[in-house]
Amino acid sequence: MKLVYFAWVREKVGKSGEDVSPPPTVETVTQLIDWLIAQGDNYRVAFGDMKIIRVAVNQQYVTTDTPVQPGDEVAFFPPVTGG
Template sequence: MRIVYFAWVRQRVGTAEEEVSPPPEVRDVGGLVRWLSALDERHAAAFANPRLVRAAVNQDFAGPDHPVRPGDEVAFFPPVTGG
């Protein structure tokens, strides 16, 4: 699974992207966030308040219940506002 980070999420994690192999019990975006948060303090800092992080799975916006599978690309980014 390819994980891509943008903006301040990238800064906190310390990398723009990484390949991960979550355990089989990680089945959705919410589970992936919890699993990533437990990896180390950088990931924990990035996901300290999951409501401040948005996700996209294979370039489509996704909520915490959206399924994830091996081979997916999951992006994490802060909410975006426009004007």
């Protein structure tokens, strides 16, 4: 599974992306985030306030109850500020 991070989420995690292989029990975005938080304090800090985290799976906005599976590209970023 490919994870990508943008803006301050990228800064807090400390990298722009990574390939991860979470256990099969990780079936949704929420479970993926919980698993990441257990991997280190950088994730705990980045995902400390889920109200200001947006998620896309395979480049489409999703809610955190959305399923994830191997091969997916999952992106985490703050609310957008373009335009």
